[in-house]
Amino acid sequence: MRHIISILMENEAGALSRVAGLFSARNYNIESLTVAPTDDPSLSRMTIVTRGSEHVIEQITKQLNKLIDVVKLVDLCEAGYIERELMLVKVRAEGNDARTEYKRLADIFRGQIIDVTDRIYTIELTGTGDKLDAFLAALPDTALLEVVRSGSTGIARGERSLKV
Amino acid sequence: MSGAALHRPRSNEFPKEIDNVKLSGGEIIVQFLKDEGVEYVFGYPGGAVLHIYDALYGQEDIRHVLVRHEQAATHAADGYARSTGKPGVVLVTSGPGVTNAVTGIATAHMDSIPLVVLSGQVPRPYIGSDAFQEVDAVGITRPCVKHNFMVRSTEELAEVLKKAFYIATTGRPGPVLVDIPKDVTDPNYKIDYVYPEKVSLRSYNPTVKGHPKQIKKAVDLLLSAKRPMIYTGGGVVLSDGAKELVDLVRKLGYPITSTLMGLGAYPGTDPQFLGMLGMHGTYEANMAMHECDVLFAVGARFDDRVTGNIEHFCPAAKIIHIDIDPASISKNVQVDVPIVGSVPVVLADMLKAIEQSGREPDREALAKWWEQIDQWRAKQCLAYRKSDEVIKPQSVIEALYRVTGGDAFVTSDVGQHQMWAAQYYKFDKPRRWINSGGLGTMGFGLPAAMGVQFAHPGARVACVTGEGSIQMNIQELSTCLQYGLPIKIVNLNNRYLGMVRQWQEFFYEGRYSMSYMESLPDFVRLAESYGHVGMRIERPADVEGALEEAFRLKDRLVFLDFITDQTENVYPMIEAGKGHHEMHLSPERELA
Numbered sequence: 001m002r003h004i005i006s007i008l009m010e011n012e013a014g015a016l017s018r019v020a021g022l023f024s025a026r027n028y029n030i031e032s033l034t035v036a037p038t039d040d041p042s043l044s045r046m047t048i049v050t051r052g053s054e055h056v057i058e059q060i061t062k063q064l065n066k067l068i069d070v071v072k073l074v075d076l077c078e079a080g081y082i083e084r085e086l087m088l089v090k091v092r093a094e095g096n097d098a099r100t101e102y103k104r105l106a107d108i109f110r111g112q113i114i115d116v117t118d119r120i121y122t123i124e125l126t127g128t129g130d131k132l133d134a135f136l137a138a139l140p141d142t143a144l145l146e147v148v149r150s151g152s153t154g155i156a157r158g159e160r161s162l163k164v
Numbered sequence: 165m166s167g168a169a170l171h172r173p174r175s176n177e178f179p180k181e182i183d184n185v186k187l188s189g190g191e192i193i194v195q196f197l198k199d200e201g202v203e204y205v206f207g208y209p210g211g212a213v214l215h216i217y218d219a220l221y222g223q224e225d226i227r228h229v230l231v232r233h234e235q236a237a238t239h240a241a242d243g244y245a246r247s248t249g250k251p252g253v254v255l256v257t258s259g260p261g262v263t264n265a266v267t268g269i270a271t272a273h274m275d276s277i278p279l280v281v282l283s284g285q286v287p288r289p290y291i292g293s294d295a296f297q298e299v300d301a302v303g304i305t306r307p308c309v310k311h312n313f314m315v316r317s318t319e320e321l322a323e324v325l326k327k328a329f330y331i332a333t334t335g336r337p338g339p340v341l342v343d344i345p346k347d348v349t350d351p352n353y354k355i356d357y358v359y360p361e362k363v364s365l366r367s368y369n370p371t372v373k374g375h376p377k378q379i380k381k382a383v384d385l386l387l388s389a390k391r392p393m394i395y396t397g398g399g400v401v402l403s404d405g406a407k408e409l410v411d412l413v414r415k416l417g418y419p420i421t422s423t424l425m426g427l428g429a430y431p432g433t434d435p436q437f438l439g440m441l442g443m444h445g446t447y448e449a450n451m452a453m454h455e456c457d458v459l460f461a462v463g464a465r466f467d468d469r470v471t472g473n474i475e476h477f478c479p480a481a482k483i484i485h486i487d488i489d490p491a492s493i494s495k496n497v498q499v500d501v502p503i504v505g506s507v508p509v510v511l512a513d514m515l516k517a518i519e520q521s522g523r524e525p526d527r528e529a530l531a532k533w534w535e536q537i538d539q540w541r542a543k544q545c546l547a548y549r550k551s552d553e554v555i556k557p558q559s560v561i562e563a564l565y566r567v568t569g570g571d572a573f574v575t576s577d578v579g580q581h582q583m584w585a586a587q588y589y590k591f592d593k594p595r596r597w598i599n600s601g602g603l604g605t606m607g608f609g610l611p612a613a614m615g616v617q618f619a620h621p622g623a624r625v626a627c628v629t630g631e632g633s634i635q636m637n638i639q640e641l642s643t644c645l646q647y648g649l650p651i652k653i654v655n656l657n658n659r660y661l662g663m664v665r666q667w668q669e670f671f672y673e674g675r676y677s678m679s680y681m682e683s684l685p686d687f688v689r690l691a692e693s694y695g696h697v698g699m700r701i702e703r704p705a706d707v708e709g710a711l712e713e714a715f716r717l718k719d720r721l722v723f724l725d726f727i728t729d730q731t732e733n734v735y736p737m738i739e740a741g742k743g744h745h746e747m748h749l750s751p752e753r754e755l756a
Binding site for chain 2: 009010013014017021055058059062063066068069071072
């Protein structure tokens with residue numbers, strides 16, 4: 001099962017490597033990992049997407065909680081949550097047909113073209129991982145020049161929140 | 165594993181009337197250690213820690229022990245910690261100083277031993293430049309410490325040290341490394357120093373008290389058992405929970421076994437004690453595990469050497485598990501009633517709950533259960549064939565037990581001798597049996613014995629070892645001479661790496677690949693060249709006399725080189741991947 005674990009941790013040197021090291025040392029899987037400081041500069045928030053059986057996910061959360069730098073964490077998948085990922089895609093957009101088609105496709109997926117040259121579109125898109133996958137599948141392989149994805153980040157729905 | 169061995173610092177000895185004494189980083193470290201109540205620092209100097217060594221010079225509150233290799237410093241501090249419950253303190257230099265210490269840090273980590281390791285680092289401006297003796301100490305030690313720190317400024321030094329001691333000694337204890345760049349200890353940069361009395365970490369609050377609901381559930385289950393079994397581990401020792409354990413177990417009248425790490429928490433000579441369990445555990449302990457209907461696990465972590473094949477582990481049992489580390493619960497084996505908390509606190513609450521419930525264990529079922537256990541006991545799984553010609557290694561441990569009245573501190577290395585020591589020396593007190601259980605570190609025994617002897621100057625300390633292990637830290641014989649440590653080294657010399665040889669005999673059709681050592685030193689002359697007493701014992705009739713003579717030499721280290729049976733194996737044995745009920749007994753016992 002895919003799980004999204006959201007972590008508040010001390011914004012200290014080496015904290016990221018403790019988490020990454022834990023995953024490799026215990027043979028846990030990391031699908032994506034994002035991290036940035038929060039509104040409280042002493043804290044960072046990390047989002048890890050991982051896969052594993054219920055038992056493995058329980059161990060992952062327990063082992064993470066054991067890290068001294070980890071202040072609090074939550075498995076977002078325990079209840080309703082919103083997940084978003086940012087993707088930037090560079091496509092070859094030459095000729096009127098292609099340019100119109102990619103613009104329309106970006107519109108359908110609620111993306112934006114954020115950089116334009118006479119031969120290139122750079123499209124920005126946010127959404128769940130599935131949506132981004134679908135967008136990529138809709139583009140012809142030959143057009144795809146470069147893809148960069150941020151990895152998922154997420155937040156719980158409603159009242160539930162991860163705060164110190 | 166469990167443990168809340170809170171260590172109490174001495175009162176602040178810093179002269180209160182002098183408010184504005186300014187100290188350098190090196191002086192802050194020494195003053196802090198005094199204020200923290202540290203007696204011994206085990207270490208080895210080098211470039212990056214010279215300022216600290218200069219601050220240590222000429223003061224007598226902190227005794228620095230100069231080892232001969234940094235690995236030994238960590239093991240000595242570890243032995244000190246295991247035998248006292250107080251944190252062991254290590255001081256090493258940067259680069260090779262700290263890499264040499266890593267084996268000892270990992271050893272302490274696996275067995276949850278509180279250590280504070282201070283390592284020198286190159287000066288801040290040089291970090292990352294591949295400077296002389298630079299290594300990423302925080303990175304290298306990260307997977308084998310409870311936590312580690314790099315000190316960024318002289319100003320934060322005292323606070324970081326306080327956090328290090330606090331983290332190392334509370335909750336599930338463990339080693340903490342503090343990496344200190346040389347310029348942080350610059351003697352020319354002096355600042356105000358105040359001993360930080362308190363420490364607060366918003367992200368670290370170990371649970372000590374068990375949840376009342378869980379305790380009630382556990383008590384109900386425990387009292388409903390027909391075939392109960394109690395399985396205890398190192399957490400009982402670490403948390404100083406022996407008294408509470410004995411009270412509860414005697415009250416219940418249930419059988420009890422222990423892991424290698426928990427030996428001594430419950431008296432080894434008590435009739436309710438079934439001996440050690442696991443790969444080389446007793447027949448009765450392993451069979452009782454297999455057949456029990458309620459298993460009560462206390463401060464133990466279901467290690468693979470204990471459980472055998474998980475598929476066959478306690479198939480009929482509901483399991484209660486007390487541990488201070490939530491991550492140890494349901495890690496390898498799913499448990500039915502988890503209780504997070506410190507062993508003595510939870511056990512005391514359970515005993516109270518039992519008394520208040522007015523319920524009694526099912527005495528009738530228990531009597532039948534004991535009858536069954538006594539049948540298993542009658543197998544006498546630890547009996548071995550005696551000999552008048554060749555020294556049986558087991559007999560040396562039995563003689564050691566008799567000569568020391570069962571009251572010595574016994575350290576060991578790793579291998580067959582370690583298992584025999586665990587099987588045949590009946591520990592009645594906690595913190596007497598000092599060995600590397602989790603990591604299985606050869607070379608642990610002698611330096612650990614040094615730490616024990618420093619902590620208990622008048623006590624009898626024996627290091628049970630083999631000719632393989634002892635050579636991994638033999639250089640410490642020199643340290644022992646310098647500090648006059650009267651350790652008795654009991655070397656079970658079978659000219660083989662015995663446990664390797666045993667596995668090769670059983671599982672590799674006797675292909676003894678690299679388990680035989682040629683060109684062993686003459687240990688008697690080796691001991692003598694280090695200034696100690698050496699004895700070589702070759703006949704069974706001389707074993708006990710030699711040990712008696714050795715312990716009569718109260719102020720001398722004695723190296724007893726026992727030439728033992730080369731072919732002896734450790735029994736009983738559960739092969740890796742087999743269940744508790746699939747034990748091999750010794751060939752003679754199988755026939756019995």
